[in-house]
Amino acid sequence: MLKIKEEEPWIMWPxxxxxxxxxxxxxxxxxxxxDFKFRLIFELEEPVSKKSTLFAKLPSYFGIDLExxxxxxxxxxxxxxTEYLTCNFQWxxxxxxxxxxxxxxxxxxxxxxxxxxxxxxxxQKLASDENSHIIFGAGNFPxxxxxxxxxxxxxxxxxxxRDDESxxxxxxxxxxxxxSYDITENCNFIHxx
Amino acid sequence: xxxxxIEWREKNLNKISKSFCAAKWYNASIHLGHGYTGSCHLPLxxxxxxxxxxxxPSAIHNTKHKKQMRKMxxxxxxxxxxxxxxxxxxIGRDNVSDRVYKSIIYDQDDIxxxxxxxxxxxxxxxxxxxxxxxxxxxxxxxxxxxxxTTWGKEIQKFGPYQKMKTxxxxxxxxxxxxxxxxxxxxxxxxxVQAFFEWWPELSTKLEEIRITGGEPSLSHNxxxxxxxxxxxxxxxxxxxxNSNLGMSPETLEKMIEMTNTISVKEVDIYTxxxxxxxxxEYIRDGLVYEKWRSNLVNFLERANLxxxxxxxxxxxLCLYSxxxxxxxxxxxxxxxxxxxxNVDLNILRWPAFMSPLVLPDxxxxxxxxxxxxxxxxxxxxxxxxxxxFAQFQRLLDYIQVVEKGHVTTEDDKEKLHHDxxxxxxxxDSRRGKNFKDTFPELSxxxxxIKVDQSIPTVSLNDGRITHFESGTYPYPxxxxx
Numbered sequence: 001m002l003k004i005k006e007e008e009p010w011i012m013w014p015x016x017x018x019x020x021x022x023x024x025x026x027x028x029x030x031x032x033x034x035d036f037k038f039r040l041i042f043e044l045e046e047p048v049s050k051k052s053t054l055f056a057k058l059p060s061y062f063g064i065d066l067e068x069x070x071x072x073x074x075x076x077x078x079x080x081x082t083e084y085l086t087c088n089f090q091w092x093x094x095x096x097x098x099x100x101x102x103x104x105x106x107x108x109x110x111x112x113x114x115x116x117x118x119x120x121x122x123x124q125k126l127a128s129d130e131n132s133h134i135i136f137g138a139g140n141f142p143x144x145x146x147x148x149x150x151x152x153x154x155x156x157x158x159x160x161x162r163d164d165e166s167x168x169x170x171x172x173x174x175x176x177x178x179x180s181y182d183i184t185e186n187c188n189f190i191h192x193x
Numbered sequence: 194x195x196x197x198x199i200e201w202r203e204k205n206l207n208k209i210s211k212s213f214c215a216a217k218w219y220n221a222s223i224h225l226g227h228g229y230t231g232s233c234h235l236p237l238x239x240x241x242x243x244x245x246x247x248x249x250p251s252a253i254h255n256t257k258h259k260k261q262m263r264k265m266x267x268x269x270x271x272x273x274x275x276x277x278x279x280x281x282x283x284i285g286r287d288n289v290s291d292r293v294y295k296s297i298i299y300d301q302d303d304i305x306x307x308x309x310x311x312x313x314x315x316x317x318x319x320x321x322x323x324x325x326x327x328x329x330x331x332x333x334x335x336x337x338x339x340x341x342t343t344w345g346k347e348i349q350k351f352g353p354y355q356k357m358k359t360x361x362x363x364x365x366x367x368x369x370x371x372x373x374x375x376x377x378x379x380x381x382x383x384x385v386q387a388f389f390e391w392w393p394e395l396s397t398k399l400e401e402i403r404i405t406g407g408e409p410s411l412s413h414n415x416x417x418x419x420x421x422x423x424x425x426x427x428x429x430x431x432x433x434x435n436s437n438l439g440m441s442p443e444t445l446e447k448m449i450e451m452t453n454t455i456s457v458k459e460v461d462i463y464t465x466x467x468x469x470x471x472x473x474e475y476i477r478d479g480l481v482y483e484k485w486r487s488n489l490v491n492f493l494e495r496a497n498l499x500x501x502x503x504x505x506x507x508x509x510l511c512l513y514s515x516x517x518x519x520x521x522x523x524x525x526x527x528x529x530x531x532x533x534x535n536v537d538l539n540i541l542r543w544p545a546f547m548s549p550l551v552l553p554d555x556x557x558x559x560x561x562x563x564x565x566x567x568x569x570x571x572x573x574x575x576x577x578x579x580x581x582f583a584q585f586q587r588l589l590d591y592i593q594v595v596e597k598g599h600v601t602t603e604d605d606k607e608k609l610h611h612d613x614x615x616x617x618x619x620x621d622s623r624r625g626k627n628f629k630d631t632f633p634e635l636s637x638x639x640x641x642i643k644v645d646q647s648i649p650t651v652s653l654n655d656g657r658i659t660h661f662e663s664g665t666y667p668y669p670x671x672x673x674x
Contacts, residue, residue: 070667088667105311107264116268119665121261 002172002180002190006150009138010180012168012190026160026168026188030062031128037161038101043154048091052151053139054099060127063139064099064110065149066091071117073110077124087117096156141193160188195583198289198297205304206296210269214278214292215304217263219319221254222405225384225414226326227339227372227657232259233295234322235542236274237661241384250391253384255315258663264312265665274662277542283669284590289583317398322405322435323388325414326379327372329407331437331479333465334620335508335547338369339657340407343479345369348653351623356615356648358608361544365616366654379414389421396427403433403463410436410444419451426456431499433461438488439480445488452496459499462492463537467505469514469521475631476510478624486521493529502535507588508547509613512560513634516567526576536577538584540591546612549592553638561592614642 004010012027029036042054048066056063056074061082065072070089076082089112091097100111103122110118136155140147160168168188174181179189206213216233223230229238230253245252262272271279278290296304299319310316329341338345345368353366375382409415422432432455440448452460466473470482492501503522505511511518522534541548552560568585577585617628617639629636 085665087665088669105264105313107312109268116270119261119265119268119270121264 002155002170004137004151004153004155006137006152007142007148008192009142009150010136010190010192011133012136012188013133014188022187024162024167026162026182026186027057027134028128028132029160029162029167030057030126030134031060031132032103032162033125033128034163035104036102036163037159038099039157039159039161040099041096041156041158042099043096043156044091044093045152045154046093051149053135053137053149054151054153055134055136056139057132057134058140059131060129062126064101065139066151071110071112073108073118073120075108075120076127077122078127079124080127081124083120085118085120089117135193136190138193158190195287195289195579195586197579198293198583199287201297202289202293205301206292209304209308210267212269212271212275213266214275214296215299215307216292216295217259217266218307218310218316219299219303220295220321221318222322222324223253223384223388224324224340224372225253225382225388226324226375226379226407228384230254230256230259231274231661232262233275233291235277235291235539236272237543239661239663240657243383246383246387249315250387251315251317251395253387253391254318254321258661260313261663267308267312271666271668272662273664273666276662276666277540279666281587281591288587288590294580317395319399320401320403321395321399322403324405324407325385325409325412325418327369327407328411329437330411330439331408331477332624333477333479334510334616335476335506335541335544337364338367339364339372340369342369342407347623351619353651353653354616354619355650356619356644356646357612358615358645358648359544359546359612361546362612362616363654364544366651367657368653371655371657385414392421396425396430399430401431401433401461403435403461405435408437408440409434410440410448419455422455422457428456428458430457431459431461432457433463435463435465435504437477437480438464438485438492440488445491449492449496452498460497461499462496462501463504464489464501464534465504465506467507467515467518468511469517471631472510472514473518475626475628476508478626489534490525493525493533498533500532500535502532502537505536505538506541507538507549508541509549509552510547510632512549512552512564512592513632516563516571519567520571523571523576531576531578536581536584538581538588540588544612544616546609546616548609551606551609551613556635556638557592561589564592565589610642611645614639615644618644 014022014025029038048068052066054064054066060076061074062076063074070087073085074082098113102109106122108120108122109116137151137153139149142148155172158170159166166184167186169183170180170190171183172180179191182188221230221232222234224238228241230241231238239258241253241256265272278292281288281290327340327342329343332341332343332347336344338348348368354362379385404415406412468476473482474480522536525534572582572585620626621628629639
């Protein structure tokens with residue numbers, strides 16, 4: 001497991017080392033034009049009392065915020081239009097949740113524990129960038145000092161499936177030089193910012 | 194009573210998802226005059242894409258918007274436009290909402306097929322409600338110029354309704370001319386053309402077509418369509434016609450003759466009323482109760498019908514004589530059979546200021562007691578079906594439990610009360626009616642409402658529906674799914 005403490009977010013950005021380091025890096029999953037799945041098992045230390053970002057893909061934003069009333073999906077399309085889609089949900093502390101985000105048949109669906117909560121119909125392609133990166137536990141880099149929305153969260157498992165192929169999986173029990181090891185051996189490391 | 198319906202819902206609908214309703218696939222209301230559609234009459238209709246129907250005439254039903262709602266329903270997400278059902282279900286008490294009544298009419302095999310489909314697939318309808326144009330000799334209070342030429346003439350003569358605060362008022366500020374852009378008789382209407390183009394394919398699967406209006410018996414397109422049916426027998430098709438039964442003796446004979454000569458499986462007639470005598474004549478302007486009842490009896494006695502159903506639009510004013518009206522229908526049920534007539538209770542959504550929920554709590558309590566007494570004493574299984582029982586029970590629960598109307602943006606009761614008064618003052622003046630004489634029980638409360646005369650005068654607006662809902666409706670927080 002990976003305990004992410006407030007003000008200490010982690011990031012998946014392996015191709016920062018070189019754009020051709022990985023052919024299909026998992027951090028660009030939300031840029032993918034085909035189908036994908038993003039599955040994250042996590043646990044909260046305390047009930048949600050303020051806007052808190054579970055993860056955020058930047059620079060074109062795609063992310064999940066936990067709110068005291070429920071869940072918020074933020075999506076940006078390739079015309080730069082941002083949609084905010086919400087659903088009521090009651091978060092509990094010390095309980096494992098499975099977040100699953102799928103894109104299939106041009107629909108992005110957000111599930112919590114197998115229940116679909118949010119649908120986003122992909123009219124325009126999702127926004128795509130060469131340098132996409134996924135931050136866990138914050139909505140931005142701490143140095144930027146805005147839209148941070150830190151979250152105390154424990155991650156247990158992350159799997160990213162591109163079309164039907166698992167391209168990244170983390171069980172967060174194997175760390176190399178402070179980086180979470182990707183057991184698909186695709187080198188999609190996750191490390192503290 | 195409704196235990197069987199709840200079991201059916203769990204076994205056949207909720208196994209797909211808790212927001213699933215087969216009507217979104219197999220049922221449509223299509224307003225060819227306007228070019229609007231919805232699946233089930235409860236959500237506000239949305240526009241049909243003119244470009245899409247050039248290559249796919251089935252897009253008069255299979256719109257992009259509906260396909261998105263279908264995806265939500267397959268995923269267990271509740272479309273906001275279906276809030277009527279979600280409010281009923283969220284009351285608790287195992288209430289059965291319309292998604293059950295609207296789905297149970299389809300074969301189980303057909304419902305199961307939906308689960309296997311891509312949400313983007315085009316679907317052939319099983320049941321269709323369609324209107325060709327808005328020609329109508331009535332101008333019911335809860336209708337508007339988009340659906341009635343008589344309403345349109347009133348707005349043209351007196352101008353838009355003034356001094357109103359809620360969004361619902363918008364419906365009374367248009368003369369409906371926007372819906373006649375394709376000619377008075379739809380001669381250039383691409384939606385009508387798409388319908389006739391789709392008809393050969395559609396008629397192979399369609400089980401029921403229900404024609405509404407306006408008043409269909411006054412529509413040229415209706416009689417053209419009857420000729421198509423006469424020359425192309427459809428032995429598996431049920432033809433249903435919504436009529437206000439306010440027609441002339443000549444048209445009455447023509448309609449009855451049609452039911453006896455047309456080559457379809459069977460014919461149903463639907464008409465509308467929900468209150469008795471002077472109350473009905475006030476709410477449904479143009480209706481003369483004795484004439485309506487006489488035409489109803491004529492149909493029951495001489496037409497070749499499977500059933501005749503009275504659609505009851507439950508609004509605040511009808512509650513004062515709804516039991517007297519049902520007593521009158523019991524007389525007919527006893528004479529002609531339990532399904533002649535059926536009654537079908539629908540709680541009014543728009544305009545919000547006419548909702549039964551707008552009435553003050555003490556009046557609602559009094560009416561609830563009156564309705565409950567009638568329910569316990571008069572509603573007997575030999576005369577009323579399971580569905581009729583459940584609908585009446587639901588009405589009782591609705592009046593008692595639901596605190597808000599169906600419009601969350603209009604939940605300010607003060608505004609609703611204001612528009613209630615403002616509307617009926619103008620309605621009386623334009624139609625030569627008298628609210629307080631007709632509903633003396635409401636007179637004291639009515640007098641307490643002051644109309645804000647400082648509201649600026651508004652001019653005629655375009656009137657087309659622009660606020661149909663496309664988002665989701667949340668589950669109650671306490672029990673997420």
